[in-house]
Amino acid sequence: MAGPPSIDPAEVQAATPIPRKLRKGVVTRKALCASCDIACSVVTEVQQGRVVRVRSSDNPIFRDNICMKGIVAPKGFAHPDRIRHPLKRVGERGSGEWQQVSWSEAMQDIGQRLNHIVAEHGPEAWAVSTSQWNTGTDHGLGRRLMNHVGSPNWISGVALCAGNTAAVNRMTYGWFPMADILQTRCIVLFGHNPKRHSWVPVYNQIRRAQAGGAKLIVLDPRKSENAEVADIWLPLKAGSDAAMCLGWLKVIIDEGLYDKDFIAQWAVGFEDLKKRVDEYPLERVAQLTGCEPEAIAEAARLYATAGPSVIPWTPMTDMQRNSTSAIRLQSILRAICGYLDIPGGEQLHGFHPDIVPESDIEMHHVLSREQQDKQLGSDTHPVFTYRGQRAFLEPGERVWGRQYNNQVTGCFMANPSATFRAMAGEGSYPVKAFFALGNNTLMSFANMPLILKAILNQDLVVVHEQFMTPTAQLADYVLPADSWLERPWLMDGYGWTSMYRPSQKSMDPPGECKSTFEFWRQLAHAIGKPDVVPWETLEAFYDDRLAATGMKFEEFAEKYEVYFAPPHFKKYEETGFATPSGKVELKSSVLQDLGLDPLPYFREDPPLGTEFPLMMFTGVREDEYFQTGHRHIPEMRQRAPEPYLFVSPGTAGEYALEEEEWVTVENQVGLIHMKVAIRDNMPDNLVRIPHGWWKPEVNPGLQNGLSDALKYADAMLCPDDADFLDREQGIPHLKGIPCRIRKNMEPPA
Ligand SMILES: Nc1nc2c(c(=O)[nH]1)N[C@H]1C(S)=C(S)[C@@H](COP(=O)(O)OP(=O)(O)OC[C@H]3O[C@@H](n4cnc5c(=O)[nH]c(N)nc54)[C@H](O)[C@@H]3O)O[C@H]1N2
Ligand SMILES: Nc1nc2c(c(=O)[nH]1)N[C@H]1C(S)=C(S)[C@@H](COP(=O)(O)OP(=O)(O)OC[C@H]3O[C@@H](n4cnc5c(=O)[nH]c(N)nc54)[C@H](O)[C@@H]3O)O[C@H]1N2
Ligand code: SF4
Ligand SMILES: [Mo]
Numbered sequence: 130m131a132g133p134p135s136i137d138p139a140e141v142q143a144a145t146p147i148p149r150k151l152r153k154g155v156v157t158r159k160a161l162c163a164s165c166d167i168a169c170s171v172v173t174e175v176q177q178g179r180v181v182r183v184r185s186s187d188n189p190i191f192r193d194n195i196c197m198k199g200i201v202a203p204k205g206f207a208h209p210d211r212i213r214h215p216l217k218r219v220g221e222r223g224s225g226e227w228q229q230v231s232w233s234e235a236m237q238d239i240g241q242r243l244n245h246i247v248a249e250h251g252p253e254a255w256a257v258s259t260s261q262w263n264t265g266t267d268h269g270l271g272r273r274l275m276n277h278v279g280s281p282n283w284i285s286g287v288a289l290c291a292g293n294t295a296a297v298n299r300m301t302y303g304w305f306p307m308a309d310i311l312q313t314r315c316i317v318l319f320g321h322n323p324k325r326h327s328w329v330p331v332y333n334q335i336r337r338a339q340a341g342g343a344k345l346i347v348l349d350p351r352k353s354e355n356a357e358v359a360d361i362w363l364p365l366k367a368g369s370d371a372a373m374c375l376g377w378l379k380v381i382i383d384e385g386l387y388d389k390d391f392i393a394q395w396a397v398g399f400e401d402l403k404k405r406v407d408e409y410p411l412e413r414v415a416q417l418t419g420c421e422p423e424a425i426a427e428a429a430r431l432y433a434t435a436g437p438s439v440i441p442w443t444p445m446t447d448m449q450r451n452s453t454s455a456i457r458l459q460s461i462l463r464a465i466c467g468y469l470d471i472p473g474g475e476q477l478h479g480f481h482p483d484i485v486p487e488s489d490i491e492m493h494h495v496l497s498r499e500q501q502d503k504q505l506g507s508d509t510h511p512v513f514t515y516r517g518q519r520a521f522l523e524p525g526e527r528v529w530g531r532q533y534n535n536q537v538t539g540c541f542m543a544n545p546s547a548t549f550r551a552m553a554g555e556g557s558y559p560v561k562a563f564f565a566l567g568n569n570t571l572m573s574f575a576n577m578p579l580i581l582k583a584i585l586n587q588d589l590v591v592v593h594e595q596f597m598t599p600t601a602q603l604a605d606y607v608l609p610a611d612s613w614l615e616r617p618w619l620m621d622g623y624g625w626t627s628m629y630r631p632s633q634k635s636m637d638p639p640g641e642c643k644s645t646f647e648f649w650r651q652l653a654h655a656i657g658k659p660d661v662v663p664w665e666t667l668e669a670f671y672d673d674r675l676a677a678t679g680m681k682f683e684e685f686a687e688k689y690e691v692y693f694a695p696p697h698f699k700k701y702e703e704t705g706f707a708t709p710s711g712k713v714e715l716k717s718s719v720l721q722d723l724g725l726d727p728l729p730y731f732r733e734d735p736p737l738g739t740e741f742p743l744m745m746f747t748g749v750r751e752d753e754y755f756q757t758g759h760r761h762i763p764e765m766r767q768r769a770p771e772p773y774l775f776v777s778p779g780t781a782g783e784y785a786l787e788e789e790e791w792v793t794v795e796n797q798v799g800l801i802h803m804k805v806a807i808r809d810n811m812p813d814n815l816v817r818i819p820h821g822w823w824k825p826e827v828n829p830g831l832q833n834g835l836s837d838a839l840k841y842a843d844a845m846l847c848p849d850d851a852d853f854l855d856r857e858q859g860i861p862h863l864k865g866i867p868c869r870i871r872k873n874m875e876p877p878a
Contacts (some may be wrong), residue, residue: 136190136311138628138693146187154830155181159686161620161632162199163613165755166262167328168620169194173635179203180614180635188690193333196326196548198755202614203761205637209504210596210825212609213640222585223603224832225830226849232651235606240655246562252279253503255562256548260286264567264593264610264645265618268670269490269538269717270662271566274649277661280517281504282543282551282560286573288513292539293858294456295625296513298718299521301460303528303707305326305536305625306475308439310334313473315344315431315438319370319459320445322353344435346428348373351749351775351817352810361428367746367815368865369418371451372731374458376414377405377429386433388467395701396464398716398727405728417731430694433466437473449864452593453512453857454729457717461729464713470699477701479529481627481694485674486534488624493533493541503558505551506544510859511723513542520709520719528700528707532784537623544859545574552583562589565646567610571600572821572838575604575847575861578799592650601840602829608648611638617682619671619799627694631686646670725857734865735852741796741867744813745816747843748863749775757821757842772822772841774803774870777811784870793874794818796867799845802876816868818843840876 151157155176161168162183170186170192180203185195215235246254257271261570275283285292295305310316311334323332337346339358347359347368356362365373381387382403392399411422417424432438440463446455468474477696481487493515507514518540520533535541551560554784563570563584571580584590586601592604601607604732618632646667653662664670671682678685678692685692709718721727737744760766774794776786786792786805793800794816803818811817822841827833834840846868847853853862 133330136691141188141190141690144189147189147192148186148187158633158635159186159631159690160613160635161618161630162195162202163262163265163618164198164202164205165328167330168630169199169330170630171195171199175635178442178636187483191330194330196329197752198326198759201762201764202612204764205759206595206612206614208438208761210761211639212594212597212601212607214609215641216589217609218605222590222605223831223835225602225828225833227607232608232643235608236431236655237650239589239591239606240652242701244656246588247278250559250561253282253500253558254560255280255564256282256284256543256552256560257564258284258568258570259566260568264621265613265643266616266646266667267566267649268646269487270646270649272491272493274653274658274661276492277658278499278656279496281496281501282548284543284545284548285538286568287537287539288542288545288858288860289448289574289863291442291447291623292537292542293452293513293860294442295520295536295539297453297456297858298460299518299536299540299707300512300714300719301457301708302464302469302477302541302713303521303524304477304479305442306463306469306477307626308441308475309473310338310439310441313338313343313437313439315346315400315435317346317432317438317440317646318348318355319443320349321441321443321829322349324354324752325726326748344431346431350812351816361431362423363418363420363424363428364812365418365420366865367744368449368451368734368862370446370449371455371458371729372409372414372417374455374462375406375409375424375433375731376411376418377462378402378458378465379409379411379414380426380429381462382406384430386430387465391467392465395706396713396715397710398714401728402461402715405730409731410709412633417733432462436466437468437471438473439468439473439750445864448860448862449854450734450855450862451732452729452855452860455698458729461715464715469713470701472698476696476698478626478628478694479697479700480531480534481629481692484621484629484692485678486624487538487621487647488531488533488535491533491535493535504543504755505556505560506547506859509547510544510854510857512857513539514544515541517719517723521707524707524709524711528704536625546576546854546861547573547584549576549580553579553586561587563587564591565600566593566648568819569598569600571603571835572757572823572842572844575796575844575849575853575863577842577844577847579849580844593645595642596758596825597829599823599835602831602835608641609642611642611644615642616644617668617671617686619674619682629692631682631689633686673703720857732856737867741869743780743814743816743870745794745818745846745866745868746864747820747847749817749819751819753822757823760823761825771804772819773806774819775808775811775817777807777813777815778807778809778855779813780811780816781805781807784872786870786872790873791875793871794846794868795871796846796848796869798848801842801845802840802874816847816870
């Protein structure tokens with residue numbers, strides 16, 4: 130998930146639109162594409178009540194921002210596979226046999242069964258998984274209802290993508306900063322690789338910044354598209370980002386390249402940090418990262434002296450054994466170089482004063498301390514749970530005006546692995562009801578065999594979806610979801626910035642597809658808590674949130690592309706930082722109080738054995754697909770029909786692998802099938818596995834491997850035992866997993 134692009138809202142608002150010629154009978158709507166999570170501003174062309182075309186915005190600032198997934202959206206959503214009516218399971222769970230029912234019949238039964246489970250096992254026996262950006266219109270209402278019922282067990286894809294970074298960033302300076310890419314002098318990409326068809330707005334910003342003279346440093350084991358055009362490329366070992374940052378700090382501190390005044394006045398723990406960093410001399414860092422000491426030093430110097438510099442948030446460090454340290458180290462680099470909250474640096478936005486944020490909608494304060502303390506995983510991996518974030522309530526109120534400030538919805542989450550264990554009957558208490566909204570849960574975390582067992586062990590599984598995903602195939606009820614073409618949307622920048630952007634509804638949803646807002650509203654009624662979601666319509670809900678602007682949603686959406694509070698740089702000079710000390714905590718008091726190492730460190734991979742002699746990572750996003758989705762769209766599938774692993778020519782030679790041959794990849798968790806692609810830009814002994822493959826054209830049901838998810842999904846190879854979990858957050862290491870490859874292994878029919 131991504132932040133909003135670093136743009137100048139005044140410039141956007143003042144720009145003269147360049148409208149295009151329309152065919153007769155075609156009208157346009159202003160929308161935000163949600164076919165991925167970056168939300169490009171687009172225009173939809175509507176004819177006879179149907180969207181016939183999606184194209185980029187008329188606003189010149191956004192004109193280059195669109196990719197093939199956005200363009201193909203109308204076809205994707207009109208596909209015959211689209212779920213159009215509520216479905217109730219009739220056969221065994223996972224048999225793929227359904228009966229069509231009405232929304233009210235489905236919701237009444239779901240409400241009754243949920244109430245029964247809560248009465249029998251306690252509210253904590255209800256777990257929910259969503260990725261808010263997919264559902265678009267959840268807006269914290271799910272959390273709100275759960276908080277009123279009394280369940281803390283909400284998990285999300287954001288535990289592996291930005292939500293956890295937000296929670297960890299708070300440890301250092303109290304808010305998740307937004308990189309001002311357009312005005313910066315130097316951009317550092319830790320793996321992160323926006324492309325022409327992946328997070329296009331960020332890709333375009335980086336290119337614009339480079340054209341204006343900004344330097345680019347890329348750290349990537351593979352020579353990626355961005356590495357190709359970088360000033361410095363460091364081909365570090367997968368998963369060694371924290372070690373690399375420790376090396377950079379060593380250079381920056383030893384050579385006095387940091388902002389001494391800022392440190393003296395605004396930071397605590399510098400001496401302790403320095404001592405820790407001294408344990409990582411460049412020779413050691415070179416050995417840990419596989420990069421040359423002089424190249425490491427050169428990159429660190431460029432970052433520290435070219436400034437203002439930015440380290441835009443990167444998903445790469447959200448999915449590692451050393452995630453907490455790596456994220457903290459990036460925060461520390463930003464802070465000690467003096468790049469916090471300045472133009473061209475990393476801005477701490479806070480809330481917009483005029484609009485009710487999702488943090489308020491969620492109403493975390495109504496969940497009792499006793500129930501908060503039952504949050505799964507908070508005993509072992511507390512960082513993003515209530516227990517880990519409680520220390521920020523008072524500082525949050527002091528600086529940002531509210532106790533529970535949630536960013537990217539990542540600050541009060543249960544731990545996914547612990548939740549799946551409880552669902553599978555291996556926890557300290559049972560979880561018996563599981564709801565997945567806009568989240569392909571089965572395939573979107575580690576240890577897929579465990580997640581499968583967990584879902585099969587439930588008394589009630591409810592999925593709100595557009596398509597019959599492998600997760601939906603395991604449900605008792607599948608409720609049909611609307612799409613971004615079919616609803617209005619007030620996009621809040623994931624609670625990370627004070628920028629809001631409106632999206633107009635373009636067409637009616639097909640069949641009985643409904644919004645997530647409507648899902649929660651109907652559920653609130655069905656469980657006897659109608660007052661928790663008192664709004665009749667999504668628009669009425671938006672109108673309420675916008676009340677202080679004096680506008681209703683319709684007017685707001687007509688008038689604005691972006692709505693933004695003017696930046697308030699160095700706010701900390703008035704309020705301090707939103708940490709317990711009010712300072713930048715180089716040594717984290719919060720981690721210390723949780724009994725964790727308050728200083729960043731690097732925990733090495735265990736050495737590779739003979740059984741699994743290769744390292745793999747999951748990732749490198751495919752242009753055609755968003756995560757586990759989109760594979761049903763013929764135009765996309767023709768371009769990328771099968772899952773490919775990438776290996777170097779050297780590794781291919783060593784294992785006698787041939788281009789296009791089918792192989793199996795296996796390890797202690799599972800086995801999957803992939804086709805071989807030999808790529809010059811891969812390093813030796815590292816294998817890349819694509820994320821999220823299944824085949825919607827294969828029949829559903831467990832008897833068919835859940836449309837072949839069990840045959841192709843990367844999550845079948847991702848471990849979640851202690852060795853592979855980050856200590857502080859308990860998120861899985863997806864960037865360095867031992868495996869082996871076997872040749873000539875056609876997938877079984
Ligand atoms: N093993 C493994 N796990 C991962 C990753 C990985 O690389 N490997 N990547 C991680 C990352 S970076 C992320 S962002 C997460 C993403 O994890 P998810 O958020 O689960 O992402 P998707 O796979 O896109 O699944 C989203 C589902 O929402 C449905 N959907 C789309 N729009 C709507 C809507 O408007 N309403 C509703 N109700 N449903 C909708 C889609 O059909 C799709 O099935 O996964 C993380 N998990
Ligand atoms: N077309 C398309 N675009 C997408 C998505 C999609 O599914 N499809 N998903 C969106 C989402 S939710 C996300 S999170 C982003 C993710 O997008 P990115 O952040 O760009 O992630 P990836 O493409 O998985 O990998 C980026 C680079 O990281 C390198 N890498 C692998 N392991 C490591 C490591 O341990 N350290 C470092 N430093 N580098 C490493 C890889 O070689 C690769 O070149 O993409 C977004 N954009
Ligand atoms: S990058 Fe593509 S899929 Fe993502 S929001 Fe933009 S147009 Fe849509
Ligand atoms: Mo992501």
